[in-house]
Amino acid sequence: xxxxxxxxxxxxxxxxxxxxxxxxxxxxxxxxxxxxxxxxxxxxxxxxxxxxxxxxxxxxxxxxxxxxxxxxxxxxxxxxxxxxxxxxxxxxxxxxxxxxxxxxxxxxxxxxxxxxxxxxxxxxxxxxxxxxxxxxxxxxxxxxxxxxxxxxxxxxxxxxxxxxxxxxxxxxxxxxxxxxxxxxxxxxxxxxxxxxxxxxxxxxxxxxxxxxxxxxxxxxxxxxxxxxxxxxxxxxxxxxxxxxxxxxxxxxxxxxxxxxxxxxxxxxxxxxxxxxxxxxxxxxxxxxxxxxxxxxxxxxxxxxxxxxxxxxxxxxxxxxxxxxxxxxxxxxxxxxxxxxxxxxxxxxxxxxxxxxxxxxxxxxxxxxxxxxxxxxxxxxxxxxxxxxxxxxxxxxxxxxxxxxxxxxxxxxxxxxxxxxxxxxxxxxxxxxxxxxxxxxxxxxxxxxxxxxxxxxxxxxx
Amino acid sequence: xxxxxxxxxxxxxxxxxxxxxxxxxxxxxxxxxxxxxxxxxxxxxxxxxxxxxxxxxxxxxxxxxxxxxxxxxxxxxxxxxxxxxxxxxxxxxxxxxxxxxxxxxxxxxxxxxxxxxxxxxxxxxxxxxxxxxxxxxxxxxxxxxxxxxxxxxxxxxxxxxxxxxxxxxxxxxxxxxxxxxxxxxxxxxxxxxxxxxxxxxxxxxxxxxxxxxxxxxxxxxxxxxxxxxxxxxxxxxxxxxxxxxxxxxxxxxxxxxxxxxxxxxxxxxxxxxxxxxxxxxxxxxxxxxxxxxxxxxxxxxxxxxxxxxxxxxxxxxxxxxxxxxxxxxxxxxxxxxxxxxxxxxxxxxxxxxxxxxxxxxxxxxxxxxxxxxxxxxxxxxxxxxxxxxxxxxxxxxxxxxxxxxxxxxxxxxxxxxxxxxxxxxxxxxxxxxxxxxxxxxxxxxxxxxxxxxxxxxxxxxxxxxxxxxxxxxxxxxxxxxxxxxxxxxxxxxxxxxxxxxxxxxxxxxxxxxxxxxxxxxxxxxxxxx
Numbered sequence: 001x002x003x004x005x006x007x008x009x010x011x012x013x014x015x016x017x018x019x020x021x022x023x024x025x026x027x028x029x030x031x032x033x034x035x036x037x038x039x040x041x042x043x044x045x046x047x048x049x050x051x052x053x054x055x056x057x058x059x060x061x062x063x064x065x066x067x068x069x070x071x072x073x074x075x076x077x078x079x080x081x082x083x084x085x086x087x088x089x090x091x092x093x094x095x096x097x098x099x100x101x102x103x104x105x106x107x108x109x110x111x112x113x114x115x116x117x118x119x120x121x122x123x124x125x126x127x128x129x130x131x132x133x134x135x136x137x138x139x140x141x142x143x144x145x146x147x148x149x150x151x152x153x154x155x156x157x158x159x160x161x162x163x164x165x166x167x168x169x170x171x172x173x174x175x176x177x178x179x180x181x182x183x184x185x186x187x188x189x190x191x192x193x194x195x196x197x198x199x200x201x202x203x204x205x206x207x208x209x210x211x212x213x214x215x216x217x218x219x220x221x222x223x224x225x226x227x228x229x230x231x232x233x234x235x236x237x238x239x240x241x242x243x244x245x246x247x248x249x250x251x252x253x254x255x256x257x258x259x260x261x262x263x264x265x266x267x268x269x270x271x272x273x274x275x276x277x278x279x280x281x282x283x284x285x286x287x288x289x290x291x292x293x294x295x296x297x298x299x300x301x302x303x304x305x306x307x308x309x310x311x312x313x314x315x316x317x318x319x320x321x322x323x324x325x326x327x328x329x330x331x332x333x334x335x336x337x338x339x340x341x342x343x344x345x346x347x348x349x350x351x352x353x354x355x356x357x358x359x360x361x362x363x364x365x366x367x368x369x370x371x372x373x374x375x376x377x378x379x380x381x382x383x384x385x386x387x388x389x390x391x392x393x394x395x396x397x398x399x400x401x402x403x404x405x406x407x408x409x410x411x412x413x414x415x416x417x418x419x420x421x422x423x424x425x426x427x428x429x430x431x432x433x434x435x436x437x438x439x440x441x442x443x444x445x446x447x448x449x450x451x452x453x454x455x456x457x458x459x460x461x
Numbered sequence: 462x463x464x465x466x467x468x469x470x471x472x473x474x475x476x477x478x479x480x481x482x483x484x485x486x487x488x489x490x491x492x493x494x495x496x497x498x499x500x501x502x503x504x505x506x507x508x509x510x511x512x513x514x515x516x517x518x519x520x521x522x523x524x525x526x527x528x529x530x531x532x533x534x535x536x537x538x539x540x541x542x543x544x545x546x547x548x549x550x551x552x553x554x555x556x557x558x559x560x561x562x563x564x565x566x567x568x569x570x571x572x573x574x575x576x577x578x579x580x581x582x583x584x585x586x587x588x589x590x591x592x593x594x595x596x597x598x599x600x601x602x603x604x605x606x607x608x609x610x611x612x613x614x615x616x617x618x619x620x621x622x623x624x625x626x627x628x629x630x631x632x633x634x635x636x637x638x639x640x641x642x643x644x645x646x647x648x649x650x651x652x653x654x655x656x657x658x659x660x661x662x663x664x665x666x667x668x669x670x671x672x673x674x675x676x677x678x679x680x681x682x683x684x685x686x687x688x689x690x691x692x693x694x695x696x697x698x699x700x701x702x703x704x705x706x707x708x709x710x711x712x713x714x715x716x717x718x719x720x721x722x723x724x725x726x727x728x729x730x731x732x733x734x735x736x737x738x739x740x741x742x743x744x745x746x747x748x749x750x751x752x753x754x755x756x757x758x759x760x761x762x763x764x765x766x767x768x769x770x771x772x773x774x775x776x777x778x779x780x781x782x783x784x785x786x787x788x789x790x791x792x793x794x795x796x797x798x799x800x801x802x803x804x805x806x807x808x809x810x811x812x813x814x815x816x817x818x819x820x821x822x823x824x825x826x827x828x829x830x831x832x833x834x835x836x837x838x839x840x841x842x843x844x845x846x847x848x849x850x851x852x853x854x855x856x857x858x859x860x861x862x863x864x865x866x867x868x869x870x871x872x873x874x875x876x877x878x879x880x881x882x883x884x885x886x887x888x889x890x891x892x893x894x895x896x897x898x899x900x901x902x903x904x905x906x907x908x909x910x911x912x913x914x915x916x917x918x919x920x921x922x923x924x925x926x927x928x929x930x931x932x933x934x935x936x937x938x939x940x941x942x943x944x945x946x947x948x949x950x951x952x953x954x955x956x957x958x959x960x961x962x963x964x965x966x967x968x969x970x971x972x973x974x975x976x977x978x979x980x981x982x983x984x985x986x987x988x989x990x
């Protein structure tokens with residue numbers, strides 16, 4: 001056996017495992033072996049055996065083949081016709097967005113200073129600025145983890161500002177998001193969920209008034225569109241109710257609607273929040289979510305952000321744009337448990353991607369995509385309402401992307417969903433035994449919706 | 462005949478190319494790029510949107526909910542957008558470009574490019590999280606098997622991959638600790654969490670956010686968490702200890718089992734922040750020291766890219782006693798197929814939409830599968846070798862010291878101090894970091910509070926070659942030399958970056974901070990709102 005066969009090859013990810021290099025480094029340090037560096041780890045807690053892991057796929061070719069076998073067991077929303085939404089949306093991702101977010105300079109950077117990472121600071125400040133235009137406010141944060149986290153934090157911000165305990169949820173809100181909110185505010189807040197009117201899908205204003213009369217509400221929370229895709233005409237009135245009761249108004253919104261729909265600030269929201277996944281971020285099995293929080297530029301509001309806020313400032317050279325952290329002392333980076341909630345690695349690259357998306361779309365693109373989705377959603381609701389044993393509730397109420405259907409035949413929502421799947425269609429997320437949510441976006445055509453309707457005609461009985 | 466074809470007499474001396482200098486002549490791209498709002502022209506388009514079929518009308522929007530004025534977004538053609546962001550990317554220093562050992566406590570390592578290919582494949586990128594389980598067996602298996610790998614690496618019984626990042630995982634562990642004591646009827650009594658000042662600030666901040674009072678242990682004279690302080694702090698009010706080992710100093714606390722025993726004896730739980738796990742993979746495990754919970758940052762230890770500050774991904778590993786509290790849904794395997802189990806009555810609930818930051822779960826899985834047990838161990842040992850090699854080189858630089866635990870080895874990183882250099886020259890650690898940028902690299906001074914004066918934390922990991930470490934040490938030595946001989950050059954750095962030093966004063970004043978272009982125009986340029 002030759003020496004080259006006797007020695008396992010150095011792993012391509014790990015230089016300095018070549019025995020001669022390793023020995024030279026040890027010699028230079030004056031150490032006998034790497035063991036010396038582990039001298040402080042007591043023998044009693046040492047693992048005296050190799051980890052029990054599968055044999056490694058050391059060559060790139062083997063790894064690629066293994067992963068291909070796994071990927072082949074997935075059926076993507078490009079292979080099937082998907083009408084799934086409910087918080088993760090299938091939109092077209094412009095090629096330029098992918099080109100930029102996959103640049104190694106952005107993809108592999110971390111927490112550099114404004115000097116070596118000027119590009120990151122400018123791109124994220126521009127993201128904040130474009131979101132501010134969309135939301136008609138002056139302050140938007142560097143993205144937090146996702147829309148769930150953004151809602152939880154926005155509500156805690158309102159709680160800190162008002163010093164009150166109750167949070168009132170007024171519109172239909174995703175059950176998983178409610179789970180997250182309840183957990184997150186638990187030490188300081190009680191969450192009162194007001195069920196929406198079953199016939200109209202809209203907020204029950206009398207029930208909201210009744211809760212607010214107790215005088216202990218920190219915030220009224222509403223969503224546009226709601227979890228059922230409905231754009232509630234009560235949104236401005238909820239603002240009035242909240243403010244009259246001394247509460248803040250927090251609105252979760254889909255930013256992709258804002259080319260056509262009024263931004264929450266225009267109908268009284270003090271804090272807007274939501275998820276930027278619709279802005280050019282792939283679905284990735286739910287891995288593409290990222291959250292935003294937005295407010296007016298008031299010190300009492302800005303002081304309660306836990307997340308990073310980048311600001312534009314001069315440098316020592318006239319005419320240069322410099323960037324830095326606004327009010328860093330708010331953060332747990334600066335003050336540990338005395339900071340606001342916490343901040344860590346979150347979802348910055350999605351902010352850069354969303355910025356590229358908004359720059360590509362511009363005001364016209366945002367208006368047009370909003371109109372296309374509103375039109376297709378309305379068409380899908382009308383078309384499905386003509387399918388026997390399918391009811392589309394909430395009448396003429398405006399819907400964006402998501403919408404509810406109710407089945408009046410013998411089949412359950414789960415059975416109908418299974419039937420669609422067999423015919424190459426993903427859709428109808430059950431929200432009850434005979435109720436489900438569908439979603440259409442700009443990627444769908446009239447023909448796609450007609451196919452869904454005719455397929456449902458075969459299945460729904 | 463053109464001039465360059467004229468015969469000229471050339472000697473070997475003329476043809477000789479001078480060797481490269483010891484330190485590279487680096488110059489970062491500086492495009493003096495405008496803000497995106499200053500580019501383009503009204504009516505320009507970067508991308509067109511499909512119009513609905515002409516037979517379909519856009520529905521009427523109620524007046525109160527209709528947008529009045531269009532958003533004042535920039536209007537650019539496609540190549541202008543591309544060029545703007547390409548220029549910004551050139552003004553950014555990713556780990557793919559530099560010897561990124563100065564981002565200590567963050568474990569910057571090589572993210573293999575093939576792993577990025579997997580997550581860009583539509584069979585990951587274009588999967589919807591609410592698809593039927595039967596249509597996503599591949600990705601469910603990746604999640605399930607990654608959990609199994611992390612169980613073995615941590616020694617724990619059950620893993621969740623739902624947390625969005627390391628700090629989200631710390632919070633998830635705290636939420637599970639709270640649920641555990643709530644279930645036992647002890648939450649009222651157990652309202653304190655103990656942590657250490659050399660652990661990440663999120664340990665303290667997450668515990669506080671979850672409603673706990675925070676007690677912080679400071680280091681003893683040798684830099685170890687003070688065991689006497691722990692004994693004084695622990696008691697019937699103790700819910701948990703949140704601790705990192707090795708801490709951000711790189712010092713491994715040899716009495717870690719005793720710490721765990723003291724807290725367990727008082728009825729508390731112990732949670733291991735494994736942000737610094739890279740040097741101990743396959744050497745020692747959270748469970749081996751008696752911990753009840755731990756977490757990993759997949760973007761640190763398991764090589765997913767850091768993405769300018771996320772998306773990251775977190776993993777929480779727990780003993781079977783804590784398993785009922787894991788976030789729902791869990792990924793299960795019945796021997797034939799993988800499925801999601803939402804029926805978890807004691808669960809803390811959702812920590813994130815859907816199933817975690819799936820692209821990073823795929824990358825982490827691929828990384829571990831490429832290395833196996835032997836490779837993980839080689840990564841750990843090489844990271845520790847590299848660290849002690851760099852330590853050996855850096856400690857020879859005038860002005861540097863290595864506080865605490867004199868004579869003891871360090872694990873995967875070292876917190877150094879430039880206190881002497883500052884006293885001698887007035888040059889701060891931060892200045893040195895900015896001057897290092899002129900050589901195509903950087904470092905970060907790491908977390909507050911700066912218990913170590915003029916701190917610098919270097920974490921070489923396994924990804925950097927001996928030549929890389931030599932170059933990095935040479936850069937630091939050069940900057941230290943300058944600090945002594947020509948401090949003004951260091952104090953006014955950077956000189957070869959995209960921009961010069963920021964004047965940060967305006968960032969802390971509500972009258973002048975400008976978080977957006979419209980705020981800047983109103984507050985600084987005085988334009989009408």
